[in-house]
Amino acid sequence: VQLVESGGGSVQPGGSLTLSCAASKFAFRFYDMTWIRQAPGKGLEWVASITGLVDADAGTPSSADSLTSRFTIYRAHPKTALYLQMASLKPDATVVYYCARGRGSPAILPPRGDWGQGTQVTVSS
Numbered sequence: 373v374q375l376v377e378s379g380g381g382s383v384q385p386g387g388s389l390t391l392s393c394a395a396s397k398f399a400f401r402f403y404d405m406t407w408i409r410q411a412p413g414k415g416l417e418w419v420a421s422i423t424g425l426v427d428a429d430a431g432t433p434s435s436a437d438s439l440t441s442r443f444t445i446y447r448a449h450p451k452t453a454l455y456l457q458m459a460s461l462k463p464d465a466t467v468v469y470y471c472a473r474g475r476g477s478p479a480i481l482p483p484r485g486d487w488g489q490g491t492q493v494t495v496s497s
Contacts, residue, residue: 373398373486375471380491385463391491393454393471400452401425404475406482407445407456411467418476419469420445420456436478461495468492 379391391407407419420435422445433445444457454471468490474482 373473375473375486375488377469377471377488377491380469380493382494382496383461384497385461385495387461387495388457388459389461389493390458391456391469391471391493393456393488395452395454395471395473398473400447401449403473405445405447405454406472406474406476407454408470408472408476408481408487409467410470412465416481418478418481419443421476422447422454423475425449434477458493461493463497464493464495466492466494 374397376394377391383389403424404421406421408416409419410416418436419439420443423429423432425431435443442460447454470490471488472482473486476482
C-alpha cells in the first residue's frame with residue numbers, strides 16, 4: 373500500500389482547501405478509503421470515508437457530523453486518487469490530515485499501517 377497526501381498548507385479562516393491522496397500498489401477501486409486528522413495534543417479523529425467502486429453502494433461518502441456540511445470526500449477513477457474538499461475552515465493550529473485505506477467511523481479507524489504520511493493544514497489569519 374502506498375498513499376501520498378498533498379495539498380496541505382496555510383489558509384485563512386473561512387477559506388477553502390482541497391487535499392489529494394495518490395494511491396498505488398493496491399487495487400484502489402476495491403477499497404473503501406478514509407481521511408483522518410490529528411490536531412496538536414489531541415487524539416486521532418475520523419473525518420470521512422467513501423466506499424469502494426465495486427460495492428452496491430459504490431462511492432458513497434460518509435463524514436463526521438460536525439464536518440459534513442463543510443467537508444466533502446470524493447474519489448477519482450481510474451486515476452486512483454482520493455480527495456477531501458474543505459470549506460469554511462475554522463482557525464486552528466496545524467492539523468495533520470492522513471489518507472487511509474479502509475473504512476472508518478467515529479469509533480474505529482483503518483489499521484495504522486495503511487495510512488499515508490500525512491499533510492499539514494494550518495488555518496490562521
